[in-house]
Amino acid sequence: MSKQTPQDEAKIVAGRRVIEAYLKDGMQIGLGSGTTSYAFVRVLGEKVREGLRVEGVTTSTITRDIAREVGVPLLDINDVTQLDLTIDGADEIDRAGRMIKGGGACLLWEKIVAYTSKRMIAIVDETKMVDPIGAFPLPIEVIPYGWRNTMHQLATLLATFDYDAPRLELRGGSSDPVVTDSAHYIIDCHLDAIPRADELAPLFNQIPGVVENGLFVDICDEIVIGHFDGSSEIIRIRD
CATH class of the missing domain: 3.30.70.260 (ACT domain)
Structure with a gap:
């Protein structure tokens, strides 16, 4: 197994903060795509094995496969009227919550799931915070x-x-x-x-x-940022 980089560890920190701050038994949640989301899903699998009761809707076949591997129960989006929240990453995001997504070619499913949710939480490591967005294609x-x-x-x-x-x-x-x-x-x-x-x-x-398109604007409610020093922070875009 390859050694985790500080960026990998920051993604895990952000994932753990999301679970602590937002997840409750009985929630139905959107599971995003991309490396940060995949790290979150693996951490979520640990919590499910410890007794957390949640169900997920995935935004890609890769996320689906990881969720199944770690034991996160899944739902078909066509059987869900509204999700409690979606937790997804970003290729770039500014402090107002404007994002570029789609580096993993999952943007359509990601946007559908985000719009199906009461709230959307962006989960990122500190390198994804930029102003303005746009350096990422x-x-x-x-x-x-x-x-x-x-x-x-x-x-x-x-x-x-x-x-x-x-x-x-x-x-x-x-x-x-x-x-x-x-x-x-x-x-x-x-x-x-x-x-x-x-x-x-x-x-x-x-x-x-x-x-x-991969511009996600007026969708994100909060940003959870994992830092290389092991800390994390939450930016609230709207209540």
């Missing part, structure tokens, strides 16, 4: 049919936000594209910074061919 989930045309329309939209010929890439390339759990493609937009995320986010989904 922004993922856009698109249908395979006409993806080059969709990419052209994305570039046209971004030009109206003063992005001059931004670099847009089909993740994996045209010969071996990454395929999401919903059988879609991912186009990564290299924008460097997104100071107008609130304005830009709803416009992506107006483009035919776009299924969902």
Whole structure:
């Protein structure tokens, strides 16, 4: 087994803080995707074995497999009207809760589950806190049919936000594209910074061919941050 890095340990710290601060017996929760979420699910499995009674809805097949491995009971999202909360990571997040998600190509399921929840808690290590967001490439989930045309329309939209010929890439390339759990493609937009995320986010989904975008704005209620020194903190975005 490889030795854990300080970043790995910070993710575990954040996961333990989330469980202490938020989880109660009987809750139905959304289980996010990405390395921090996977660390949380493994910690959650420990608590379930100790007697914590919760049920989860997963945001990816990877999360599903990890949850089953560690013994977290799972529900089908189609059998749930509303979850108590969702706990998910972020590729980048600012202190107002604006996030970029989708580095693991799970953004569509992640957004569906987040919107199904009463509250959404972002769980991150300290490296994910940035201002502004945008250094991480922004993922856009698109249908395979006409993806080059969709990419052209994305570039046209971004030009109206003063992005001059931004670099847009089909993740994996045209010969071996990454395929999401919903059988879609991912186009990564290299924008460097997104100071107008609130304005830009709803416009992506107006483009035919776009299924969902990786800007998560006005979704996060609280942020739990794990630090390399072993401490953690909670930032409350809204009550």
